[in-house]
Amino acid sequence: MSNIPSDLRYTKSHEWVRPAHGEVPDGAVEIGITDHAQSALGDLVFVEVPQAGRAVKAGEASAVVESVKAASDVYSPVSGNVIAGNGALATQPELVNQDPYGSGWLFRVQTNAPIDAAALMNAAEYANYVAEEAK
Amino acid sequence: MAFIPHTSDDIARMLEVIGVRSIDELFDEIPRELRAGALGVPPAMSEMEIARLLSERAASDGRSLNFIGAGAYEHHIPAPVWAIATRGEFYSAYTPYQAEASQGTLQLIYEFQSMICALTGMEVSNASLYDGASALAEACLMAVRANRAASSRRILVPRAVNPTYAQVARSIAGHQGIAFETVDFDRAAGRTLLESLQPYGGQDITALVIQQPNFFGSLEEVDRLTDWAHENKILLIAVVNPTSLALLKAPGQWGAGIDGIHGADIVCGEGQPLGVPLAAGGPYFGFMATRMQYVRQMPGRIVGRTVDAEGRPGFSLTLQAREQHIRRSKATSNICTNQGLMVTAATIYMSLLGAAGLERVAAASLQRTADLVAALCKVAGVKPAFNAPRFHEAVLILDRPVAPVLAALARRGIFGGLDLADRYPELGHALLVCATETKLQADIDSYAGALTDIMNPSRVAA
Numbered sequence: 001m002s003n004i005p006s007d008l009r010y011t012k013s014h015e016w017v018r019p020a021h022g023e024v025p026d027g028a029v030e031i032g033i034t035d036h037a038q039s040a041l042g043d044l045v046f047v048e049v050p051q052a053g054r055a056v057k058a059g060e061a062s063a064v065v066e067s068v069k070a071a072s073d074v075y076s077p078v079s080g081n082v083i084a085g086n087g088a089l090a091t092q093p094e095l096v097n098q099d100p101y102g103s104g105w106l107f108r109v110q111t112n113a114p115i116d117a118a119a120l121m122n123a124a125e126y127a128n129y130v131a132e133e134a135k
Numbered sequence: 136m137a138f139i140p141h142t143s144d145d146i147a148r149m150l151e152v153i154g155v156r157s158i159d160e161l162f163d164e165i166p167r168e169l170r171a172g173a174l175g176v177p178p179a180m181s182e183m184e185i186a187r188l189l190s191e192r193a194a195s196d197g198r199s200l201n202f203i204g205a206g207a208y209e210h211h212i213p214a215p216v217w218a219i220a221t222r223g224e225f226y227s228a229y230t231p232y233q234a235e236a237s238q239g240t241l242q243l244i245y246e247f248q249s250m251i252c253a254l255t256g257m258e259v260s261n262a263s264l265y266d267g268a269s270a271l272a273e274a275c276l277m278a279v280r281a282n283r284a285a286s287s288r289r290i291l292v293p294r295a296v297n298p299t300y301a302q303v304a305r306s307i308a309g310h311q312g313i314a315f316e317t318v319d320f321d322r323a324a325g326r327t328l329l330e331s332l333q334p335y336g337g338q339d340i341t342a343l344v345i346q347q348p349n350f351f352g353s354l355e356e357v358d359r360l361t362d363w364a365h366e367n368k369i370l371l372i373a374v375v376n377p378t379s380l381a382l383l384k385a386p387g388q389w390g391a392g393i394d395g396i397h398g399a400d401i402v403c404g405e406g407q408p409l410g411v412p413l414a415a416g417g418p419y420f421g422f423m424a425t426r427m428q429y430v431r432q433m434p435g436r437i438v439g440r441t442v443d444a445e446g447r448p449g450f451s452l453t454l455q456a457r458e459q460h461i462r463r464s465k466a467t468s469n470i471c472t473n474q475g476l477m478v479t480a481a482t483i484y485m486s487l488l489g490a491a492g493l494e495r496v497a498a499a500s501l502q503r504t505a506d507l508v509a510a511l512c513k514v515a516g517v518k519p520a521f522n523a524p525r526f527h528e529a530v531l532i533l534d535r536p537v538a539p540v541l542a543a544l545a546r547r548g549i550f551g552g553l554d555l556a557d558r559y560p561e562l563g564h565a566l567l568v569c570a571t572e573t574k575l576q577a578d579i580d581s582y583a584g585a586l587t588d589i590m591n592p593s594r595v596a597a
Contacts, residue, residue: 051283068456071456071461
């Protein structure tokens with residue numbers, strides 16, 4: 001069973017969102033891929049994150065994660081301006097595998113509209129969703 | 136043995152099932168006047184008869200002297216090139232589907248990539264593309280992905296770039312949201328002026344294409360143009376002739392450098408001069424190289440060198456997540472072919488000639504073209520169009536329309552060059568000529584003599 005922290009929100013395309021709070025600078029939201037997603041992809045060999053300043057829309061392909069067997073787009077769950085991409089992933093893509101909810105974060109977005117909470121799942125809902133998908 | 140898969144009984148049964156009386160009836164939809172009619176194919180001949188017929192037909196073409204370049208170049212191809220390339224071990228046009236099972240093929244491609252990197256001064260090359268023109272189209276698409284500083288998808292294409300390449304790039308990339316903007320050339324020098332680019336300075340531009348030598352054979356001021364592009368956060372796509380790189384500065388060295396960035400960003404071109412014979416419609420091959428930072432945006436297959444589980448060296452396809460069998464519609468290209476057999480010949484050609492041999496080919500071609508231009512410009516009514524330094528092609532201006540002159544030369548077995556009237560009407564009666572190392576002084580004299588004869592018959596009589 002994969003790790004699904006209770007303080008995050010999730011998408012059907014297996015991204016997580018950490019809502020703005022003190023741990024993330026400037027009140028931005030932080031975005032990454034879930035433990036389930038990194039496990040399904042296998043060892044990542046390359047991660048492409050968006051550059052600061054880029055405007056993204058919810059649902060827009062904003063990053064790419066590449067393993068030895070697949071490459072997948074990562075869709076931003078929220079709209080706003082990217083304030084940082086995780087530069088450490090350029091040389092250490094394995095951080096996403098090792099610590100998907102921590103040092104393996106992908107990018108941070110300053111939202112310009114309230115997050116549509118209804119479009120995102122809480123941990124219990126996401127756990128059910130993953131279980132359903134597996135059937 | 137008849138190579139016909141269906142017997143007449145098979146055919147009769149199939150026709151009965153679909154309810155038609157004859158195969159011809161299937162074509163009833165096509166109006167009779169549009170049909171080809173009888174093809175007039177003679178009865179079958181024996182192998183001996185057909186061999187004689189074809190050698191007679193081939194001989195009737197005569198031994199023509201070719202002075203046309205314009206993107207495809209006649210070079211001497213040492214006999215071992217195709218003797219080796221057509222050995223059973225190499226004679227397969229594709230990277231095999233179980234690529235790693237064919238270590239020899241992969242090693243050859245790896246060596247090809249290494250040679251292209253050495254010629255272009257770039258960090259990474261792919262396993263080849265379809266041809267030079269489509270390589271430029273792919274380079275334009277790649278530039279859009281690679282240039283994060285630009286969002287316009289505008290690409291500057293000088294008119295001095297091979298117009299066929301520009302047309303193919305428009306056909307392939309023009310419908311993918313890329314806008315191509317034309318930049319004029321300097322009438323005196325026959326090259327792209329920095330001044331004509333400067334209006335684009337500070338604008339959101341994705342890439343600038345520079346061909347070296349350009350379509351007219353003139354040498355562009357690549358250092359200034361490259362620095363200008365990088366000052367304006369524009370990627371520089373170099374289209375180069377591989378033979379010329381034995382003499383000219385490698386694109387990876389172009390420019391003095393802006394913010395530590397120096398050299399072209401993407402280099403592409405036509406590989407035909409490297410051991411591939413002239414043929415209408417090819418097959419030829421394209422090549423492409425780039426900086427390592429853009430490798431994931433590059434189309435095409437890439438072979439890497441690695442070690443197996445026991446530490447022995449080996450070769451494998453690498454960075455395949457760019458490719459369509461993994462990334463589907465988001466692949467870096469969905470034209471995924473490479474030209475394996477042509478690349479095999481080119482790799483053998485480069486290996487046999489070596490750096491010194493290729494330099495001699497380039498130097499001889501440069502000298503022959505200089506000799507040709509000098510000889511032809513002695514003919515009354517012929518003058519050079521441009522004053523820029525050139526490699527192995529040049530534009531000449533005649534005092535009369537070019538087409539009838541070329542037709543008269545062709546009747547004497549001389550292909551005198553390419554008439555530029557359709558593509559560059561503003562140049563007047565312009566003729567693009569080329570001489571490579573294959574042309575001897577006697578050949579050049581023949582051309583000059585025939586041209587004198589055609590343009591100034593009274594002088595010959597006198």
